[in-house]
Amino acid sequence: MPEKPYAEYAQRNALPILEVLRHELRGHTEVLEIGSGTGQHAIRFAADLVHVQWQTSDVDENHEGISFWIAEAGLPNVRQPLSLDVTTAEVSDASYDAVYSSNTAHIMSPGAVKAMFRLVGRVLRPDGLFILYGPFRRAGRFNTQSNADFDADLRSRDPSMGIRDLDVLDILGIENGLRRVNLYAVPSNNFVAIWQKSQASVQ
Ligand SMILES: C[S@@+](CC[C@H](N)C(=O)[O-])C[C@H]1O[C@@H](n2cnc3c(N)ncnc32)[C@H](O)[C@@H]1O
Numbered sequence: 001m002p003e004k005p006y007a008e009y010a011q012r013n014a015l016p017i018l019e020v021l022r023h024e025l026r027g028h029t030e031v032l033e034i035g036s037g038t039g040q041h042a043i044r045f046a047a048d049l050v051h052v053q054w055q056t057s058d059v060d061e062n063h064e065g066i067s068f069w070i071a072e073a074g075l076p077n078v079r080q081p082l083s084l085d086v087t088t089a090e091v092s093d094a095s096y097d098a099v100y101s102s103n104t105a106h107i108m109s110p111g112a113v114k115a116m117f118r119l120v121g122r123v124l125r126p127d128g129l130f131i132l133y134g135p136f137r138r139a140g141r142f143n144t145q146s147n148a149d150f151d152a153d154l155r156s157r158d159p160s161m162g163i164r165d166l167d168v169l170d171i172l173g174i175e176n177g178l179r180r181v182n183l184y185a186v187p188s189n190n191f192v193a194i195w196q197k198s199q200a201s202v203q
Helices: 008-012 014-024 040-048 060-073 110-123 145-157 166-175
Strands: 030-034 053-058 078-083 096-102 124-134 178-186 190-197
Touching (some): 040 078, 110 178
16 A cells, blocks of 8 residues: 655645635636645645635646545545646636646756746636745845745756746746736745736736
């Protein structure tokens, strides 16, 4: 029997993120999560946000763990993971009210981050939200020395990883019909950034 995957940090950051989601997802029902990881966030958030249908996704190697959490929780509003790599994904246009992703942009290569914004721009309905949690630089600067150290560590492991700059993400957003409408500072020197898709959809 496989072990249920567990990430301590995902348990720790869940409540501060959930407080943002409670506010931002009022009136948003269909949510796609990109890079569900262990599946912990999906279960925690769907249990609280009962009006939401939560679609998990990730690359295939993480599906077994996500399904383990889904089966154990038995919630009616969490769906089995889609096989979704942002660089190759084919998802129907305008099929979600919101896309949520956590701690993915600094793990993905810059090309994959670009592909993620392109995908999000396509799958969101007009007025839909892209909610991205993680550490970010702003105007080229790190907000703390610990994030500068984390960035150096990521790049030493793989030069294509690294903490992304919000200004760069905002440009990717604009290129894909997404305008940043909010930024929440949350514990552990992280942020939740919110972009909204324009009414006139960009294809
Ligand atoms: C650090 S983990 C974060 C997992 C989870 N969201 C969390 O916060 O605990 C990064 C996640 O990004 C996913 N990921 C990396 N590259 C990806 C890609 N090209 N397409 C989709 N997901 C990707 C990984 O599989 C992994 O689940």
